[in-house]
Amino acid sequence: MSVPSATKGGELFVPYRAVGLVSAGLPVAVVQHGGETFVTASLGRTFQIYNCAKLRQVFVGPSLPAGITALGAHDDYTLVACGTAVVVYKRAELVATLEGEHTAPVRHLLAMGSSVVSVDATGLLVAWQLPSGEVAGRLHPGFAASALCHPATYLNKLWNLRSSKRVHEFEHGWRAAVTAFEQDVRCLAFRTDGQPWLVSGAASGALHVWHLERRAIAFSREERARAEPEGAPEGRPCAHEGGVASCHFLRGRPELLTAGAADNSLRMWSSDLHSGELSALRGRAGHAAPPTLVRFHDDELHVGGGPGGQTHLLSAGGDRTLRRSSIWSAQQDCELSQGRETKRRSMHETSVRERRLPPVLALASANVVTCHAGSPVAYSWDTTTKALAPHTLAARPAAPITAVAISACGNFAFLGSAIGAIDKYNLQSGKPRAAAAAEERHEGAVRGLAAAADGRTLFSCGGDGTLRLWAPAALKLQSTADVGCACGMLRHKRDSTLVALAADDLSVRVMDAVALRLVRRLEGHTNTLTDVAWGADARWAWTCRAPAPPLRESVLAFDRRVVDVPSGALIGWYSFEYAATSITVSPGGEFLCTAHVDSQAICVWASRPLFEEEGGGALPSLSENESQLHPRLFTLSRLPASHVNALVNLDAINERNKPVEPPKKPALAPFFLPSLDGLLASAAPAPAEAEEGDGPKAKRARARRMREQGLGAHSALCALLLAAEPHFSEAAAATSAVTDYLLTLGPSALDLEIRALGEDDSGRMLVLALALLVRQLQTRRDFELVQAILHVLLRLHGEALLTTPAAMPALRALREHQQAGWCELQEPIHSNLCLLAFMSNCAS
Structure with missing residues (x-):
C-alpha cells in the first residue's frame, strides 16, 4: 500500500494528507510508556502512532523518500527501515540516520536497550548504538533471516554481537525452514499475565487460541463453510481479510492487538480468562480494497470544523463498504453499518464480503442514497445513526438502478434505471411519488441524474445521447437536447446553470441548461473518463481518466486535468503513479480529494491560492498616496x-444608555486629602483667585x-x-x-x-x-x-x-x-x- 505520487503540471493544488489509511500490512511495533501502550503502524512512506487504550491516533510521522520495510520502537524512539538505511525519530525530530553498512533493503529491526539491530535481505546483521549511530558490531550468519527475536535476559547467549560469533544453536528435527519464532510478538503471541495461552495468526485471517498445558486448540475465530456436517462449531468472521500481519498481547493484560496484512486495519480483542475466546473490543479500519467513489458530504454542521461539506467524505470501494471519513480527525472515521442486509444474506453467503451489498455505482448525499451494481433497489442511509435507513427504493418496473439524485430540499430521491425509467421517492416515508411516462423515457440506460438548486428542474442523460430536463413535481418532460454522442456521466453545479457531460468519444461537453446549447467541448483525453467534478464557483472543471493502453501513452496523457471553462484553456494537470478513479471538490474550494487504483488511501489536496501566505513586501506607493486622485472625485x-x-x-445613543437610577454621590475623600475636580491632577488655585x-x-x-x-x-x-x-x-x-x-x-x-x-x-x-x-x-x-x-x-x-x-x-x-x-x-x-x-x- 502506498500513497500515489504526482508529477505536477501546475501548482493550483498541493498534497495535504492521505485519509483512510490505518496499516500498510507490515508487522507493527509496540512499546509501553508507564501505564500506556503505544503501537506504531506503517502507512507506506510514513508511519503513525496509536494509543492502545482507545486506538486513538496520537502522532503522524514525516514523509520518507522510499517505502517503509520494517518498524521498531524503544522508549521515545521510533525506528524506521527505509531502503538500505535505518532512520531514528524522537517524535517528529530526526535523531540519526543509520546508513553505510547495508547494501540490500533492511527487512528486520529489533531494539535492545540502547542498541538497535538491523538485518537486510542478504542476512547481514548490524548492531548500532543509540543515539550516536555508531556501529557496535556486525556479523553474517550465512543465511537470510526470516524472523528476529531477542529473548529476555539472553544478552550475547545465542549470538554474541561484540565478538560476532554464534554461541548456541537450537537442535530441531524439522525439514522446513523456520519462518517465525518469538517470545512476544509476530504471528505468535503469548499472554503475559500468567495464563497458558498462545495465539497464532493465519494467512487466511483466522486467529487460533492454543492451551499450552492441554496442547490443544481452545478457540478459533475463522469462517466455516455451510456444507460442514451438523454438530460442527459455528464459524465466526475472520479477524482480518487477507491474513494477520502481527499479533501482540499487551503486557500483563488479557488484550490482544492484531494488524491486518491486507485489510488496512488494527483491532483489539479481549481474551476470556477460562475459555480463551476472543471478542472484539475496539478497532480502527479503512477501506480493505481501493475506493472507487468519493464525495464530500454536505449534510451537517460540525462544531469547530465549519460546514460538514468541507470536513467529511463519503467513500465506497471494492470491499463493498460505505465509509465516512474526516479530513481533520481520524477518530471520526467510521463504516456505515449494513447489519440489516448482512443478517438477511447470512443464510445464503459464506464470507462476510459476499454478505454485504454489491459495490456502489453512484451516490447522492443530504442525506445519502446509493445504487449498487446489478441491483434493482436503491438504499437510503442515515448518517446520524451511521447505518442503513429503514426504507429501500425499488425501480418500477424492476431493472438495475444506474443513477441516483436527491433534491436540494433533501426530501425526495430520484432513481434512474437501465431501461431509461426515472422514479421519484419520498425519503421520509419511502413511498413513490412520481414516475416518468413510458413514451418520455430514455431509449438507453440513464447514466446521470442531478437536481437543480431551485427545485424546478431535474437533469438526466443517457446512453441514447440526449440531455433531458424534467419537472420534478410530476416528472414531466420539459425539453430535450441532442448531445451527439452517448453520455457516460452527468455533473451539475447547483449554483450555476452549467451541466458537464462525459461522452463516450472521450470528451466533456459543457451545456447551458437554460438555453440548451453547447458552451464548451473539452477534448484531448486518451481513455475513458472515470470522473468529472466542478470547482467551487463552477469556473473550473476537473477530469480524471482511466489508464491508457501502453501504445497510446504519451507525454500529453495526463491523469487529472483542470480546465478554465470560460476560456476553455487547460490551466493545470497532474500525472499520477496510479490512475485516479474518482475526484471531488469541497463546497468552498479549499480541498480536492482523489481515489486511485491500487491504493486504499483517499488523497487530499489543498488549494495553494487559498492557503498560501501572502508576501511581506510593501504595497505600491500609489496605495499609500493620500493626495486627491482627481479634483472632481469625492474622497472619504x-x-x-x-x-x-x-x-x-x-443623542439617541445617550438616551438609550441613560441609567435607570440617578448616579449616587461618591463618598468624600479623607480629611487629609484635598478633593479636586477632574480626572487629572491640577495645581492649587492661585492666591488671588482663592481670595476672590x-x-x-x-x-x-x-x-x-x-x-x-x-x-x-x-x-x-x-x-x-x-x-x-x-x-x-x-x-x-x-x-x-x-x-x-x-x-x-x-x-x-x-x-x-x-x-x-x-x-x-x-x-x-x-x-x-x-x-x-x-x-x-x-x-x-x-x-x-x-x-x-x-x-x-x-x-x-x-x-x-x-x-x-x-x-x-x-x-x-x-x-x-x-x-x-x-x-x-x-x-x-x-x-x-x-x-x-x-x-x-x-x-x-
Whole structure:
C-alpha cells in the first residue's frame, strides 16, 4: 500500500494528507510508556502512532523518500527501515540516520536497550548504538533471516554481537525452514499475565487460541463453510481479510492487538480468562480494497470544523463498504453499518464480503442514497445513526438502478434505471411519488441524474445521447437536447446553470441548461473518463481518466486535468503513479480529494491560492498616496462607518444608555486629602483667585475680565479655527491642522467640540466653522465626515445661525457647494439603482 505520487503540471493544488489509511500490512511495533501502550503502524512512506487504550491516533510521522520495510520502537524512539538505511525519530525530530553498512533493503529491526539491530535481505546483521549511530558490531550468519527475536535476559547467549560469533544453536528435527519464532510478538503471541495461552495468526485471517498445558486448540475465530456436517462449531468472521500481519498481547493484560496484512486495519480483542475466546473490543479500519467513489458530504454542521461539506467524505470501494471519513480527525472515521442486509444474506453467503451489498455505482448525499451494481433497489442511509435507513427504493418496473439524485430540499430521491425509467421517492416515508411516462423515457440506460438548486428542474442523460430536463413535481418532460454522442456521466453545479457531460468519444461537453446549447467541448483525453467534478464557483472543471493502453501513452496523457471553462484553456494537470478513479471538490474550494487504483488511501489536496501566505513586501506607493486622485472625485475620510453613524445619532445613543437610577454621590475623600475636580491632577488655585472666592459675583467678574482681554475659555477646535482664519482663502493646506484634529476625535468628543462653538455670543466661531465646511466641500475631501458635522452643526446651532447676520454669506456659499456636489452624485446613484432593480427582477 502506498500513497500515489504526482508529477505536477501546475501548482493550483498541493498534497495535504492521505485519509483512510490505518496499516500498510507490515508487522507493527509496540512499546509501553508507564501505564500506556503505544503501537506504531506503517502507512507506506510514513508511519503513525496509536494509543492502545482507545486506538486513538496520537502522532503522524514525516514523509520518507522510499517505502517503509520494517518498524521498531524503544522508549521515545521510533525506528524506521527505509531502503538500505535505518532512520531514528524522537517524535517528529530526526535523531540519526543509520546508513553505510547495508547494501540490500533492511527487512528486520529489533531494539535492545540502547542498541538497535538491523538485518537486510542478504542476512547481514548490524548492531548500532543509540543515539550516536555508531556501529557496535556486525556479523553474517550465512543465511537470510526470516524472523528476529531477542529473548529476555539472553544478552550475547545465542549470538554474541561484540565478538560476532554464534554461541548456541537450537537442535530441531524439522525439514522446513523456520519462518517465525518469538517470545512476544509476530504471528505468535503469548499472554503475559500468567495464563497458558498462545495465539497464532493465519494467512487466511483466522486467529487460533492454543492451551499450552492441554496442547490443544481452545478457540478459533475463522469462517466455516455451510456444507460442514451438523454438530460442527459455528464459524465466526475472520479477524482480518487477507491474513494477520502481527499479533501482540499487551503486557500483563488479557488484550490482544492484531494488524491486518491486507485489510488496512488494527483491532483489539479481549481474551476470556477460562475459555480463551476472543471478542472484539475496539478497532480502527479503512477501506480493505481501493475506493472507487468519493464525495464530500454536505449534510451537517460540525462544531469547530465549519460546514460538514468541507470536513467529511463519503467513500465506497471494492470491499463493498460505505465509509465516512474526516479530513481533520481520524477518530471520526467510521463504516456505515449494513447489519440489516448482512443478517438477511447470512443464510445464503459464506464470507462476510459476499454478505454485504454489491459495490456502489453512484451516490447522492443530504442525506445519502446509493445504487449498487446489478441491483434493482436503491438504499437510503442515515448518517446520524451511521447505518442503513429503514426504507429501500425499488425501480418500477424492476431493472438495475444506474443513477441516483436527491433534491436540494433533501426530501425526495430520484432513481434512474437501465431501461431509461426515472422514479421519484419520498425519503421520509419511502413511498413513490412520481414516475416518468413510458413514451418520455430514455431509449438507453440513464447514466446521470442531478437536481437543480431551485427545485424546478431535474437533469438526466443517457446512453441514447440526449440531455433531458424534467419537472420534478410530476416528472414531466420539459425539453430535450441532442448531445451527439452517448453520455457516460452527468455533473451539475447547483449554483450555476452549467451541466458537464462525459461522452463516450472521450470528451466533456459543457451545456447551458437554460438555453440548451453547447458552451464548451473539452477534448484531448486518451481513455475513458472515470470522473468529472466542478470547482467551487463552477469556473473550473476537473477530469480524471482511466489508464491508457501502453501504445497510446504519451507525454500529453495526463491523469487529472483542470480546465478554465470560460476560456476553455487547460490551466493545470497532474500525472499520477496510479490512475485516479474518482475526484471531488469541497463546497468552498479549499480541498480536492482523489481515489486511485491500487491504493486504499483517499488523497487530499489543498488549494495553494487559498492557503498560501501572502508576501511581506510593501504595497505600491500609489496605495499609500493620500493626495486627491482627481479634483472632481469625492474622497472619504477612511474612518469606520460606525464612527460617523454614532456622531449623527449620539443623542439617541445617550438616551438609550441613560441609567435607570440617578448616579449616587461618591463618598468624600479623607480629611487629609484635598478633593479636586477632574480626572487629572491640577495645581492649587492661585492666591488671588482663592481670595476672590467661588461665588457668582466672583465668577462673573473673572469672565468679564477674560472677555475684555480676548482670552475666552475657547476649546481646542476654536483655537485651531482662529489660527487658520487668515488662510481660509488660500491653499487647502491651511485647514489641514483643523481637519487632522477632527479625524482624531471620537464621536462624543467631536459632538462636544461642535456644541462648544455656540458659547461665543458674537457667533464668530460658528461663522469660522461654516467657512471650514465650505472649504472642505470645495476640496471634496473627508466627504462623509463633513456631511455628519454639517448635520450636527445645523441641528444644534441652526437658530443661532439664522439670527447671526455675519453667517448669511457663509450659509449661501455652503448651500451652493452642497447642491453642486449632490447634483453630480445624484445622476450616477439613480442610474445604478435603476440597473440594480432591473437585474434583480431578471434574476427572480
